Amino acid sequence: MQGELRKTKLPNFKGDSENKEDVEARLLGMMKYFRIDNYSSRMEANIAIHQLQGQASIWWEQLARVKGLNERHISWKKFKKYFQQKYLSEHYYERKMQ
Numbered sequence: 387m388q389g390e391l392r393k394t395k396l397p398n399f400k401g402d403s404e405n406k407e408d409v410e411a412r413l414l415g416m417m418k419y420f421r422i423d424n425y426s427s428r429m430e431a432n433i434a435i436h437q438l439q440g441q442a443s444i445w446w447e448q449l450a451r452v453k454g455l456n457e458r459h460i461s462w463k464k465f466k467k468y469f470q471q472k473y474l475s476e477h478y479y480e481r482k483m484q
Contacts, residue, residue, distance in 0.1 A: 396415075396416065396419060396433070396437055397412065397415075397437070398437050398438070398439045399412055399437055399438055399439065399442050400438075400439050400440035400441060400442055401438070401440060401441040401442030401445060401472075401473065402441050402442075406473075409473045409474055410474055413466070413469065413470070413474070416430075416433075416434055416437075420433075420462070427461040427462045427463065428458070428459065428460065428461060428462075430462035431457075431460045431461055431462045431464070431465040432458070434462070434465055434466075434469070435457055435460075435465065445472060449468060449472075
């Protein structure tokens with residue numbers, strides 16, 4: 387099964403989706419993918435960063451530059467926090483809770 391999933395191409399994320407559910411689904415899909423293989427937290431972040439394209443890639447490059455982040459040393463937890471702050475606001479999660 388792992389061999390088959392490795393052949394699966396993860397979807398790129400361009401950051402231009404207005405549908406927050408699609409953004410959340412993409413994030414959850416990445417987390418499921420990471421559960422199958424035992425990647426390090428840094429590798430998970432690097433895979434997610436590699437999937438960014440277009441506006442999302444520009445966002446990440448600017449954020450990394452401003453915050454002095456080194457892609458090779460960022461953890462999945464930290465990347466996910468920045469990603470959620472940018473694409474999934476607290477307001478979105480509050481609405482979902484209601």
